[in-house]
Amino acid sequence: MFAQLDTKSVYSFMDSVVDLPCYVKRAKELGYQALGLMDRDNLYAAYHFAQLATKNGLRPLIGMEANLVYEGRMIAFRLLAKNNQGYKNLMKLATELSSGQGEFTALSNYLNEIALILPSEEWEPGMAFESDVFIGVRPEDAGKEFDYPVLPLHTVRYFDNADRSTIQMLHAISQNVSLSEASICPMSQLLFSPQEMESAFSDIPDALNNLDQLVSDITYQFDTELKLPRFNRDMLAVDQLRQLAQDGLETKELTASVYQERLDKELAVIHQMGFDDYFLIVWDLLRFGRSRGYYMGMGRGSAAGSLVAYALDITGIDPVKNDLLFERFLNEERYTMPDIDIDLPDIYRSEFLHYVRDRYGSMHSAQIVTFSTFGAKQAIRDVFKRFGAKEFELSQLSKKISFRDNLTSVYEKNMSFRQLINQRPEFQRAFEIAKAIEGQPRQTSIHAAGIVMSDDDLTEHIPLKAGEDMMVTQYDASAVEANGLLKMDFLGLRNLTFVQKMKEKLEEEQGVVIDIKSIDLEDSQTLALFASGKTKGIFQFEQAGAINLLKRIKPSKFEEVVATTSLNRPGASDYIDNFIARKYGKEKVDLIDPVVAPILEPTYGIMLYQEQVMQIAQVFAGFTLGKADLLRRAMSKKDANEMSKMSEAFMSGSQQLGRNPQIAERLFSMMAKFAGYGFNRSHAYAYSALAFQLAYFKSHYPQVFYDVMLNYSSSDYIKDAIGNGFSLARLDINRIPFHDKISDGKIVLGLKTIKGFPRDFALWIIEDRKENGKYVSIEDFLTRIPKKYQKVEVLTPLVNIGLFDIFETNRQKIIGNLSNLFTFVNELGSLFAESSYSWVDYDDYSQIDRYNMEQELLGVGLSPHPLHLAQKMATHPYQPISDLTVNSKATVLVQLESIRIIRTKKVIKWLF
Template sequence: MFLNVHSSYSLKYGTIDIKGIVRQARALGIHQMVLTDINNSTGAIEFIRECYQQGIAKEPDEVQKGNIPYLIKPIAGIEFRKDKELIYVGIAKNKEGMRELNEFLSHHNIHDIPLPNDAPALENAFFIYPFAKTFSRDLNKNEFVGIKSAQLNHLYKHPLLQQTEKLVILHPVTVSDRIEHRLHEYLRAIELNTLLTMVPDDAKCAKDEYLISEEELKTKFDRFPFMVENTQKLMDACDLSIYFEPSSQPTSKNRFAYCKEGEALDKVLLRRIAFKGLEYRYGKNNSVAIERLEKELRIIEFKKYCGYFLITFDIVRYAMGKCKFYHVGRGSGANSIVAYCLRITDVDPIDLDLYFERFLHEKRTSPPDFDIDFAWDERETIQKYIFKKYPTWHVAFLGTMSTFKDRAIIREIGKVLGLPKGEIDSFTDPTKEQENKKNATYRKLVAVHQHMKSMPNQRSIHAGGILISEEPITYYTALDLPPKGFVTVQWDMYEAEAIGYEKFDILSQRGIGHIREAVQLIKKNRGRDIDIHDFKTFKTDPKLNGILKEGEPIGCFYIESPAMRQLLKKLKCEDYLTLVAASSIIRPGVASSGMMKSYIERYHAPDKVVYLCKEMEERLKDTYGVMVYQEDVIKVCHYFAGLDLADADVLRKAMSGKYRSKLAFEELVSKFFISARKQGHSEELITEVWRQISSFAGYSFSKAHSASFAVESYQSLYLKTYYPKEFMVAVLNNYGGFYTRWVYVHELQKTGAKVHLPCVNHSDDVVNIKGNDAYLGFVGVQGLENKFIQGIPNERNLNGPFKDLEQFVKRTQITLEQAILLIRLGALRFTGKDKKTLLWDIYTYLGHNQKRVNSAELFNIDHKEYKLPDLENSAIEDAYTELELLDFPLNFNMFDFLKTGYRGDVMAAELNNHVGKTVKMVGNYVCEKTVHTIKNTKMWFGTFLDAKGDFFDTTHFPNTTPMYPFKGKGCYLILGKVVEDFGFPSIEVLKFAKLDIQMNPVAID
């Protein structure tokens, strides 16, 4: 009887989640209903699945009560609204009807076409119009009019009574009960950006839009039995049971085969390409590699993954071939020798003892996927290739669904209640949390937030997940078209997995851009070709490993952050395997678990490590008995307990919190103990090994993922070591990395390059380098418009260098304000005139009383020159201008801004000589990091540069920081105790103050 049920996927409208709808319906004895969310089908398949799962489930308490589980027949459709007005409800008769409805909505979403007032002629769908609609034609066979119980009195002598077969019951469902209606009102106020009391009635649902029993609903229409009969017939004509898959593992919905001829040819093609790649990677007749390759191919064929590998290979081949793009294949896919031979990844799984089972095995139920990274400005090219290659409706971006969990929504709740801004600000201030808890209004806001925090807020687009579907994807979802311009499904990765889709992750990162551009610059500036994929040479280069050990790889991917630099120094890291381990133990959660400290201690004293048994020593000797990697957990389960590798991976995944069935998990744990006993181990030993596995499994990280990062780190390190100037220019041009821009400019200066301010006759939009001279680009100039950032170098390259100010003005058609920016920064210094003279001159050409020249002159007419008195310029004035327009001074050290000439008693390079002593230092602020202690107090870690340009780090404990807080960029006087941890010195701050600076002479005037 319920043809119009809304879930919380009717964003900022419905309040009930899918599970709740089915649960409430079962409690009321409802036998069938239709989910019709507003302008989306996000929850349709989830609703069908939930109806079947709750119908099949037999909970013990339900059986005891004598309640026999039964199936609610799920039907799905879409409620179509235009300008927030209901125009019709579409209901799918069958799977084809679901596709028709989804494609109808998708067409209008993608092409931004308003929905028509009359429903489309769809063969496999019903449409229900609201009672208020007027008709100038007869209703089609599949069209009906919905009547609410409150509208029955309006039927008296109504023309529609001449078509009784077209009238059906319309009882919309939006909330759980009348109390929840208030939550609905909050959602509507947030959506409409208005006060709670100002939400119009026609923008809200009726207060009775909740589920009631079928008998109660029929009673409301007992004077119109034909409506009950019509409604029943309509619902009986619908059947979406084809969507339900009784197995917990859904069949794959991905494109089955890469080749048009089908899976059989895929197997042949994958085998041929893999063996060709095997020869490239390992040479001929490598028996170990051949055996591993054959094993993987058997599993890939069994799991029907040949097409998935080939489609990924095709993407990589296109990127490397036609586009000449560099990529990084990472994640658990790097455990595969097939992926290595197909050049999807550059990680050798044999060299690193990586298990394919971490990626794919016979018992894996959730689909794995490849993560492929490209440079930040090249990824879109690859995405366009994928969307062009596969048919419309068969390829789409994965969506995401954000919720109201962010406490910032408290601000929105406060706004709809009409609270003053000051009061709202105080409620969202984390430092006032305890004080706010005593406030009744604040408690009300928090209570409302508690009700809505898990509800969907808005649909968005996944960072890089793409779905390539065998059948039209519109069988399962309608599509949106977000601003990025790629069609996107209306559900997220979790629903995709539940339906049976494996995504292709096409991601991006700046580090690849650094490497790509550095290689290009080296070719252009030095005439040298670099084989950046020669990783085997890089990882054994003593010079690279020496720099790695020093822990100063600024600009290098993944290893430049303060925390990573500290770890590298503590480990005295000087080889690839140690870097791989470091990339794992640096992950969030590891340090707090004690794993990082344990690993460092054992790394420096390997002879003191006590292993529980021989198997643990054999399998964990490389990591000193610490299960650093997820692969280590698999090893122990396999070699110690005797589980096969597939079960070992399932157990590993379950312990990381990604296993849904508690019963199945308990069975696996029992299997571990039974199998371990069969190996002859004592109960005490088995229990202790299990304890260690349990404690490590939640924090351990994929070794293949770390290895992928470490390969890229070595590539960056190679470029920085041998071609530092070009590398640092590439870092700057690809938007840096962990640090702010000035740190990388400072690093570029340290390479010996002469770094120049932007110049209209030498600079491009980005930083360029020729020989030893590097010119900053116009991109970094605050306030400079994009048309001049691009236009100035384009004009110069087209018609030659600018000869003087007048010619520059005429050729670029620059405005007065934009010209002043460039003059103040010194970008027109080629004229030989000082800034103040040029500022005087620019008003001659572009003064407010001057008429702008909007087109090029036919004849060159020179302006009359005037003799000006000498005008003074100062270095500090220039530095302040650079600070304003570039966000840093280029040729004026930050220390030179200080009123004092004091630079500290100790420099960073001398800290190891002062361990245990209290010292005074002066540091230029680089960055800070806030962490929460076990007692839920805050402490900070700071990074600074001393006057000689060397880094040093500080620790600020909770008892000192409130008294001596960070105050942004600038130089600080630091009093603290020098401490040392595994050879790495830092300062435990006792007192801390920002130093005064000289005033800008222009501001003084």
């Protein structure tokens, strides 16, 4: 039976349109029993292909096209793994190729148990190989003599001859040339049926026989067992973990018996499940961060429910004191990997990667690959550009595509988009090609957080490729985990950077030293800030929905901040009114039964947290917390089968404890309803604590807060700072910094804030001012700047935000004279600054124009707002809107600053 070997998938980037599901589906329909994949110089798709083929009853044949230098010339060898050892060798060879090693002799050690296929067109008499070598022949090679056995070699890149134009377009995009200049895909690289291929090679029967013998015994067994790395080979992990955890309890002075009992229980479960080393590795990574002075946060997710994690300073929250459950994190009745995400300041993530690489080994740790695909806009731009579309046409088309749209949907629902496509035949053709490549992988990228680690060389399990900070997997995250490897997430959070920089700035400028983790989570001033809803810049609480909810709830204790986080979600939001009414005594708090009252009381009788479901199952029906976690999972997944079993167990357990059956039924019904959207309390608590820390700085040290936010985040916070009592300083060329800063209650905007202003020029101005002193005139400034910046369009933004007002207040006059000034500069050189230039007069901009230009360039106006000018000219007194009463009538003066068009499902347009 014929087996197709040399197929290139879409993971031979920009050189094929064969996607894996279609390939396997079509091959099965055509009657194939064995199917191969040989992408160019990579194994990105190998694992998923093998799983997909196996699932569909086909024998997978894992291979690769490897471009190797043989005796001075590049040859595109085809390599086929014959068994597990061959598959491992192929992974190692793919790794070496990605690192730039392409010499055949250097890589020959990796060719054991691999069939080496040399295309017939590359064959030359006298070529000698020690490996298991075949000559890959085409039907036209019938009758030719070769020194090695032959195999039929047919390349597949597409399913239909019409796809050739799509591949040519991909070539044009990848080569950055016009469509006519791009290389053309060869004819007949289609997936033919086994019968058609056997007929095509009927004149080379040996090739078909050799193929049948080669592939008939090929099988692979993927090792999916969990492969956790070891932390320390000189000491048992179980002993080291216990010692560190015990030391942690003593350091924190947690001497009550409840802590020791819980620690012993957690350590026993961790050891039983084989995760001692995992905890030690996480501890080590966080220890490294803290040793460098980084703020590592309070933790995240269900890990905050672990006392061991708290004792090791993996988290910063006492789970016993705050009623957080270990079983929500790690359940001995359900074997899953613990999931401890490591949060770290985003600006230091690269340093962590280097530490992991150096501490655990460059071939034992790697980042995880992802694949960037053609989005709808990208596909339109790339394809239409090569059909001659002008930039304005590309912009017209792109603007009509939202991030949610695919090309088919936008064509169907947007008439103006459809008209643009249909106006020219070449655009219609371009659109068909754009649809064909939409969603196709374009290139590799790096997972935003994922790191994989292994005790042995990773290439024993997965292929790697060279990366900037460390090696990168060729398999995506799902394939990495499916192969039993430990994936950890290093999440760079800018909010941790903010907190750390605020702490450092406060100490540097005011001499105030704050232990961030010791900030009182019941601080009244910070709680007042939450209650006011002035939480712009506060993690988790700066969106309109959260701000409005805070204003309604008005948290008076930290527990209500945590509750707000959980209420501000789909599903739970249905109970916001009840929560608020019960908090303020306007609705009765129903705690259902005295047994569960302590669990429901903090949330006014409303189940907000998944842990509440677990605790109720424990105290009311006698469930272990492990079993209660299984109940929670069944409820959240709406698993009817499992729910039915759990319902019986709950009713039986509650009956044995003498509970009221009606209350038992009511509770189970409530739990089933709430568990679907209940929030993880450990996660809510940890992230609310981080939000509280930011809010603490904003409420107690607002100048420090805004100084950091303006430096490390967007200019969105300028207006918030102004609303909280800060004012904007006038700008001048001799004092403007690069970054925004706040000094003496005034916001000084920086050069980096100017929209579209060249970063290199901004840095040059700062450096020149430092080396050569202040500018004494506009002429002096123009004499000193490099010629490449002597352009009206480059300097106009500086003029229009008032940087030269200290020399000349008429901004229009400065801009109008710039061209002449450049000429004088270049003719007189350094003498120009001493000469007397005759300025040409111009009428200056109006105050409104000044304001609008500043608003456009800086996001905020420095000149008086037009409405302030209107107020000065008014013949009647103004009254602030805040002074108006309900149902009163008033004439309101507004200035329209921006328009946003919203389309409803009925295609009705609304202006906002």
